[in-house]
Amino acid sequence: xxxxxxxxxxxxxxxxxxxxxxxxxxxxRGKDGYEIVERDDGYIDFSSGPTAYFAEYRDWPSHMRRAxxxxxxxxxxxxxxxxxxxxYLQGKGFWVMGIDQSPLxxxxxxxxxxxxxxxxxITQVDPGLGRFDTILMMGNNFGLFGGxxxxxxxxxxxxxxxxxxxxxxxxxxxxxxxxxxxxxxxxEFNRNRGRMPGQLRIRVRYRTYATPWFDYLLVSxxxxxxxxxxxxxxxxxxxxxxxxxxxxxxEKEA
Numbered sequence: 079x080x081x082x083x084x085x086x087x088x089x090x091x092x093x094x095x096x097x098x099x100x101x102x103x104x105x106x107r108g109k110d111g112y113e114i115v116e117r118d119d120g121y122i123d124f125s126s127g128p129t130a131y132f133a134e135y136r137d138w139p140s141h142m143r144r145a146x147x148x149x150x151x152x153x154x155x156x157x158x159x160x161x162x163x164x165x166y167l168q169g170k171g172f173w174v175m176g177i178d179q180s181p182l183x184x185x186x187x188x189x190x191x192x193x194x195x196x197x198x199x200i201t202q203v204d205p206g207l208g209r210f211d212t213i214l215m216m217g218n219n220f221g222l223f224g225g226x227x228x229x230x231x232x233x234x235x236x237x238x239x240x241x242x243x244x245x246x247x248x249x250x251x252x253x254x255x256x257x258x259x260x261x262x263x264x265x266e267f268n269r270n271r272g273r274m275p276g277q278l279r280i281r282v283r284y285r286t287y288a289t290p291w292f293d294y295l296l297v298s299x300x301x302x303x304x305x306x307x308x309x310x311x312x313x314x315x316x317x318x319x320x321x322x323x324x325x326x327x328x329e330k331e332a
Contacts, residue, residue: 091179097287099182102128102160106186111284118279118291119267121260130217131160138162141319142216145247148327151211156200157219161187164214168192175208200232205239213240215248218323224293225277226305233309237330246311246328251276253296255322274301302326 091099098113105111105128113127135143146163149172155164158176160183168174168191177198178184187195198207200222213236215222223229236246253265253276265275276296282289297305303313310331317325 091181091289093181094287095289096180096182097282097284097289098159099180099185100287101284102131102180102186103182104128105132106160106189114283116281116283117264119260119264121264128160131162133162135166139319139323141317141323141325142249144317145216145249145325145327148245148247149212149214150245151241152209153212153214154203154207154210155214155216156203157215157217157222158187158192158195159183159217161190161192161195163216164192164195165190175210177203177207201228203232203239204235207239210240211244213244213246215246216325218249218251218296220248220250220302220326221278221294221296223295223305225295226274229295229305230309233306233311237310240330242330242332244330246330247325248328249323249325250302251296252298252322252324254298276301299324299326 101111101113111128113125114122115125116122146166149167153167153172153174155174155176158164158178161176164174164176164187174192175194175196176184176187176192177196178187179197179199181197184195184197223232253261256262268275268277274295274297278294278296279291280294281291299316306312306328311328312331313326314329315327317327
């Protein structure tokens with residue numbers, strides 16, 4: 079679990095469900111913020127929270143900074159959060175559209191100067207939004223695919239709304255790089271119910287706010303390649319971090 083784990087399947091969040099939005103909005107106004115992630119087996123953890131979501135480029139992990147070199151053309155930032163990647167790329171002269179399910183997160187993006195930002199879930203993305211050269215899924219946001227079946231459906235939709243030579247730049251977290259007995263037990267729990275081992279069922283909490291439960295997918299490099307097989311997309315390189323997270327540069331096949 080970690081940054082980026084906040085999107086749900088509902089198309090519209092009520093204010094009491096926008097835990098992530100209230101967290102980043104409070105932080106933007108100079109208040110303390112935190113983020114609790116609760117898993118459906120009862121496991122509870124803290125993410126790095128708004129400190130990471132508002133981090134400047136110089137403070138990003140090195141693999142995240144390297145990933146920005148592969149951005150090209152018109153950019154769609156899915157799960158843009160407080161706008162750290164969108165604002166950086168906009169400052170470099172890219173045309174960027176940031177989308178997030180959180181109404182307050184999009185409000186924060188606009189307050190911080192992001193010119194194109196829209197409240198939208200990943201499942202609402204379609205060619206009507208425009209055509210793009212780069213789709214960003216940073217902050218472990220490959221997880222927004224939720225599961226194998228939905229990932230393959232969305233990858234087809236991404237093909238329809240991207241130009242030839244387009245890229246998806248997606249971050250994930252290898253769920254198997256852990257010795258935590260609670261996580262290992264959860265992998266087996268998932269296998270027994272026909273789910274991928276790293277397919278989390280979680281919700282995000284902040285103060286009195288709580289999102290609905292949602293699926294969030296963590297995959298190994300091999301699992302990512304398997305999901306992409308036959309989708310018209312392929313991994314051309316992995317950018318490793320010092321830990322279990324990594325970024326994939328994924329190219330659209332001709």
